[in-house]
Amino acid sequence: MRRLTHFLFIFIAAGFCLTACKQKTTSNQELVIRTTSGEVSGSYNDSVYAFIGIPYAKAERFMPPQDPDAWDGVLECKDFGPVAKQIVPWYPDSIQNEKELFSVNVWTQGIKDNKKRPVMLWLHGGGFHIGASNDPMTYGEALAKKGDLVFVSVNHRLNILGFLDLSACGSNYAQSANVGMLDIVKALEWIQNNIEKFGGNPSDVTIVGESGGGGKVGTLMCMPAAKGKFHKAIIQSGTLLNTMTKEKSQELGLAVLENLGLTPDDVEKLDTIAYLDLVKAGNEAIAKISGPRIPGSPTMYGFAPSADGAVLLQQPFSPGFADISYEIPLMIGSTLNELMPTFYGEKNLTLDQAKERLKKEYGKNTDKYIELFARAYPDYTPQDLLSIDKVFRPYTIRTADARASESGAPLYVYFLAWKSGVDNASKGSFHGLDIPLAFNTVDLRPDWTGNTEEAWKMADKMSSAWINFIKTGNPNVEGVLPVWEPYTAENGATMYFDNECRIVNNHDRELMNFIKPID
Numbered sequence: 001m002r003r004l005t006h007f008l009f010i011f012i013a014a015g016f017c018l019t020a021c022k023q024k025t026t027s028n029q030e031l032v033i034r035t036t037s038g039e040v041s042g043s044y045n046d047s048v049y050a051f052i053g054i055p056y057a058k059a060e061r062f063m064p065p066q067d068p069d070a071w072d073g074v075l076e077c078k079d080f081g082p083v084a085k086q087i088v089p090w091y092p093d094s095i096q097n098e099k100e101l102f103s104v105n106v107w108t109q110g111i112k113d114n115k116k117r118p119v120m121l122w123l124h125g126g127g128f129h130i131g132a133s134n135d136p137m138t139y140g141e142a143l144a145k146k147g148d149l150v151f152v153s154v155n156h157r158l159n160i161l162g163f164l165d166l167s168a169c170g171s172n173y174a175q176s177a178n179v180g181m182l183d184i185v186k187a188l189e190w191i192q193n194n195i196e197k198f199g200g201n202p203s204d205v206t207i208v209g210e211s212g213g214g215g216k217v218g219t220l221m222c223m224p225a226a227k228g229k230f231h232k233a234i235i236q237s238g239t240l241l242n243t244m245t246k247e248k249s250q251e252l253g254l255a256v257l258e259n260l261g262l263t264p265d266d267v268e269k270l271d272t273i274a275y276l277d278l279v280k281a282g283n284e285a286i287a288k289i290s291g292p293r294i295p296g297s298p299t300m301y302g303f304a305p306s307a308d309g310a311v312l313l314q315q316p317f318s319p320g321f322a323d324i325s326y327e328i329p330l331m332i333g334s335t336l337n338e339l340m341p342t343f344y345g346e347k348n349l350t351l352d353q354a355k356e357r358l359k360k361e362y363g364k365n366t367d368k369y370i371e372l373f374a375r376a377y378p379d380y381t382p383q384d385l386l387s388i389d390k391v392f393r394p395y396t397i398r399t400a401d402a403r404a405s406e407s408g409a410p411l412y413v414y415f416l417a418w419k420s421g422v423d424n425a426s427k428g429s430f431h432g433l434d435i436p437l438a439f440n441t442v443d444l445r446p447d448w449t450g451n452t453e454e455a456w457k458m459a460d461k462m463s464s465a466w467i468n469f470i471k472t473g474n475p476n477v478e479g480v481l482p483v484w485e486p487y488t489a490e491n492g493a494t495m496y497f498d499n500e501c502r503i504v505n506n507h508d509r510e511l512m513n514f515i516k517p518i519d
Contacts, residue, residue, distance in 0.1 A: 110199030214238015218316030
């Protein structure tokens with residue numbers, strides 16, 4: 001958990017620093033769009049229109065989102081709105097706001113041109129606990145321009161404000177455990193009602209997320225309220241297992257009340273309690289009920305969506321998804337190293353030295369591990385042996401197998417093995433590296449990818465695949481990538497993204513089963 005927190009600090013802090021830099025504007029042209037709540041104006045830059053910080057909802061604490069208040073006049077939407085309440089050093093209190101966080105951002109090449117472009121809704125990472133939509137590498141300008149699609153991102157409630165289950169306290173709080181996800185459903189509703197004015201097609205929406213955002217994509221695939229509001233899905237390194245049931249989340253909610261000296265009859269007093277006091281009571285309740293989280297565990301618990309059988313039919317990745325999403329084309333994948341420490345700076349590391357370290361984990365089975373690793377990655381280095389992802393990849397295989405068996409909808413699996421060579425990056429194919437490559441924004445994340453010809457070539461391949469999937473439900477790119485066939489458990493067909501992309505078939509199934517046997 002410390003490793004994940006450290007990574008998120010680097011990931012989001014760097015993004016926040018860059019966010020302060022305004023996008024360059026090559027034209028002062030302003031256009032006004034009438035949304036269902038009022039008129040908004042945006043900016044224009046290099047053939048792309050941007051409308052940033054459009055209100056899509058309002059909500060009281062622990063209550064489902066409602067339509068935003070209408071406004072008179074033209075609302076200028078050129079700056080990111082406030083972020084959700086959270087305790088992190090990279091988002092100061094001055095840009096957090098519990099009431100005004102509900103905003104979407106739209107990038108598009110067409111306004112009122114009667115062209116219906118495919119729409120992509122991006123869901124940010126940070127688990128269900130932290131994060132925001134204003135990281136520069138997730139700006140939608142590059143994909144909107146390259147793919148002629150409409151790119152939307154969203155802020156929504158997180159942590160205890162988004163997922164505190166108070167349903168045991170009365171019917172008014174029946175949906176409280178999942179209001180953070182209902183916010184995203186409300187954003188999808190906003191897209192349905194407004195996106196045509198921004199050149200988008202409300203009948204062609206793809207939801208995309210990485211890490212916690214990928215978990216949100218999977219969760220939406222199990223929510224009846226989201227059915228029909230999206231039509232394709234991409235999950236990037238998002239297969240951590242959420243274990244929250246209604247029973248667990250209700251127990252946690254009552255424990256929070258107890259820690260605050262309240263009874264269920266006093267539940268309305270939560271509205272007046274300061275956010276930091278809520279967080280303290282929540283953290284103490286989690287520690288008491290669940291204990292400390294085991295580092296490297298694929299499971300998550302605490303303030304996260306709760307499978308109540310109504311708002312959320314089941315948890316995703318358990319192993320598949322609810323039957324309401326069986327017709328949704330899906331692309332899913334992970335990276336070579338993810339959250340593992342990497343050792344590519346140890347250029348002189350020998351195989352014997354790697355074996356000594358591996359023995360601490362595999363003991364007498366170390367040679368077997370190396371044998372299976374060599375089958376999966378024939379050109380491996382001693383550093384690779386110590387750095388392979390053991391969390392996301394095994395559960396991606398498990399989820400893909402289940403999805404292929406439960407649904408006939410197109411299913412495509414990818415694996416990013418390309419390693420960044422940037423000196424101050426972790427020098428592997430680490431967690432989140434697929435974002436600037438798939439978004440074609442390596443110039444906004446040069447500390448991760450390097451602003452090199454090699455990085456741009458990799459970004460062109462990945463972003464082209466993402467664009468084609470968003471447009472057609474098929475990521476094939478003729479002349480750029482090898483033929484990418486749909487995945488089955490038998491063929492294990494996986495696009496292996498590297499300088500030389502190739503299709504691999506169950507290349508690491510034996511290795512992953514050895515590392516983490518999964519029923």
